[in-house]
Amino acid sequence: MADTTNIGSLSRRAFLKSSGAAALLVGFALPGGSGSRAARAEAPLQVNAFLRIDTDGTVTILANHSEFGNGAYTIIPMLVAEELEVPWESIRLEAAPTRPEYYSPVFGEYLTAGSITVFSLWEPLRTAGAQAKAMLMDAAAAEWDVPPEQVTAQVGVVRAGDRQAGYGELVAVAQARNIPLRESVTLKTPADFTVLGRDRRRFEGRSKVTGEARFGIDIKLPGMLYASILRSPAYGGRPQSFEDSETLKVPGVVKAKAISNGVAVLATNYWSARKGRDALTVTWDEGPNTGLSSEGFFEEYRVLADKPGMLAEDIGDSLSVLAAVQKPLEAVYELPYLAHVTLEPMNATARVETDRCEIWSGTQYQSNDQERVAALLGLPQQAVTIHRPLMGGSFGRRSSKTADFTIEAVEVARGESVPVQVIWSREEDVRSGFYRPLFVHKLRGTVDDDGMPLAWHQTVVGQSIMQHTKHDPAYMVDGMDIYSLDGCLQEPFGVFSYGTSYAIPNHRVETHNPPKVGVAPQEWRSVGHSHTGVAYECFLDELAYAGGRDSFDVRQHLARGNARMSAVLAMLREKSDWDAPLPEGWGRGVAARVYSVTPIAQVAEVSTDDGNYRVERVVCVVDCGFAVNPLNIEAQLQGGIAMGLSAVAGEEIVLERGRILQSNYHDYPVLRLNQMPRIEVHIIDSQEVPTGVGEQALAPTAPAVLNALFAATGRRIRRLPIRHHGLQLS
């Protein structure tokens, strides 16, 4: 076992003795908090697979969710602390090993995704905390021979009358007396919360201002080599042969080797590996994509959008209503590929031995990476250890279904006697990744005599993310990808238990899944909503104008049967000053979405000046149930709005003859500080089960901005990004 002290925050490896399930107790301290790491000679109390209390009173949670900016490492100890009655910052976090007992009950895999971390941990972690506290209180009652109802617990201390004992002392008592775990415990109601519902600072926050936070790219192992990969200029190409004589002359370069999708140069530092890579001469088999271009896809999809597709929803009789209208309103919305461009470029470190493999990878999908690495190496799955460094953003990129960047590090490290770290250059990250698929939406609609939407017919065309993956059974319904349609349907569909919140009397939605060729489609923050939000909410705006109705009135009318969305919209109307006049050249736009159960709506306010526009203000109202950590909710909503604005204003990946034209932040522009609008966030006061906020805010931003631009300029932009229409965000 190599020394792991050099990997910073994940440094001090704990090998814990335990009674029983010893395998569960090997963990890695995650950064943050102030929990002590005193040596423990006595057996800790293993409350369940996730929660352990040591005889010194240290509370440790084995966290099975990843931190990539989402706030998971803060929420997890908060949920336990609330019921266990310990200061939340005193809790230690360890990365739970990649084993089935730690898989997410929602996904059945070790995966952090879908903005459901809080929702999925809400009951289990509070219950674990309550059970642990009950066990310690029962131990005290038995030890002191007092009735259980006289026992109280606060701040890690159990009391009855004038007796008291710390949790640590009671660990031994509970075990000696064989105190059983109570199956049923009563959880606190929000009125009694002292930890939850308050602004809590990021658990690992300090390490992120000191420079100590260790991301995957910061992993340093003894003898480790760095690798840089030369990839095919055409997406999906493979190397046929290579010439490395110039490469091997570069000081620091150790060797070059072909892997399935490129040629890797290994060196003692990354810069040497890069220089060596740039000196390679490679003959490529450019693969199957060289005839493919974004424009070709748009043309093909526009044709498909005019043809009947698979029927996802047919409420009322849209076709007849529209056939009876002389000239229904019609529009086509076109949305390009998008890249995630996390600030930390993809990277992974692997040490491959004959009977096992260790991985340090910023993946949010540990069980998949483990499974695929094991299959590649012909090892049992548990012979593959996945370490969990912090991640420099994800936005969906790190839930790769092929485990691409992890697998690649294993391919490079295989056959080497030392660990190897593969670092992608930014250019590789932009050109060789996975993308929000390109979509075309065709919409037709009409209004009733009052100007309210009467019939809607939408055809959604774009490649499925889930089809032909192992998620196919869960996310495909009769050949339709529920993610492609998320945000278009009024009724629940497949495992998605929610609709748009709107009730248009005649509502028909069809879809085509064109063949999955070209660049690989992947989740991108808010997934389907990143394109359906634009098409749906902008066309709804078009219908509102066509009917001579106020855009906000139309949404409130359509959502009148949905109490939560109605409350969100009522608050938004007031907070955004929707009914107040604006200066000449300014405009307001509204959009309302339901993503993963959470209703959220925004008003964007833009000002325009010749070819420039500025998003002055975005007002956002969300109902995410009980607001567990308002500070993090606000941060997530700000971040979602920033990314939504970034995409609509400037982001676009263009495929031409199988090549991606963009390469770095100069030609794939992301939002800058000076372009950031003033953001006002309002959270509906609620005692309901908390639901997600990580992706939700992104969904309404793009359409709200587009609708505001229309209000300001009279121009409908239906092909993104906005910058192609002579309008620059300032």
Add this chain to the structure above:
Amino acid sequence: MIKFTVNGEAHSVEGDGTLPLLWYLRDIAGMTGTKYGCGAGLCGACTVHLDGEAVRSCVTSVAAAEGKAVTTIEGLAENADHPVQQAWAKHQVPQCGYCQPGQIMQAAALLAKTPSPDTDAIDGAMAGNLCRCGTYPRIKAAILDLAEPAS
């Protein structure tokens, strides 16, 4: 032999003077607080101070550092308690945190030169430091919090 100091300590590099300071710091000096983001001076994640000036270490060669003082996030303040770091903690700026060492170094250089930046000055100085998580409102608030009242 190229000589410079990093956080007050003497460093020397033999060989390739075109080696970017970023990779010297990360892979040779083993200081990983300075981050790689783009390699082309486009994102600001690698920002360090060279004689007090904020520079992009990914496009600054070690030869360009000859005789100069390099300051990284690790050396910004003795106990990592520089006012900017404190303000970043107070305003809970970081989300994923990856760009933040660069943001902090950029902000520290701004405030050293312009103790009372207005929002235009903040926009101007910070526009080159990208944050994909969208922490910009908090960055702005933290810097404004530090801005001395104009005299």
